[in-house]
Amino acid sequence: GDQVEQSPSALSLHEGTDSALRCNFTTTMRSVQWFRQNSRGSLISLFYLASGTKENGRLKSAFDSKERRYSTLHIRDAQLEDSGTYFCAAEANTGYQNFYFGKGTSLTVIP
Template sequence: GDQVEQSPSALSLHEGTSSALRCNFTTTTRSVQWFRQNSRGSLINLFYLASGTKENGRLKSAFDSKELYSTLHIRDAQLEDSGTYFCAAEARGSALGRLHFGAGTQLIVIP
């Protein structure tokens, strides 16, 4: 079965509002990465977490390895935040670089 369950699958936000994406893991996870895929297909690195939380501008991510989930908070959404967001988990004991991707969250920011 799927090792990474990502939700929601799609999300519409008005400019200036905030929301959160979530990934649940079904197996012990060593680290998680969050990406945004732009319209050209490029994967842009947002965060790498082995534990705890990180913040970068209007984005904040948390990873709870014990409770097996990670979140990505988007604050004060802007039009340029639109895109598809993916979390990717590296299972404990797996080879480095072997990531299990979530199914993605398609975010549309509305003016």
């Protein structure tokens, strides 16, 4: 079954508004990484977290440090260039470094 459940699957935001994406994990994960895939298909790394929170400009990500079973990505003051598909990838506590990907959130920012 799927290790990572990402929500919502699609989202439309008006410019200037805020929202949050979420990934739930079926088991405890070691770390999480968030990506944005642009219109050309390139995967751009946004954050890597082993615990706690990280912030970069209008983006902020958090990884539940206690149970390690969910992560969030907050978008503040959404801009047109934020449009794209966002993926979370969670690293399992297995012997090898394997990241399980969510199915993505397709974000459209509307003027």
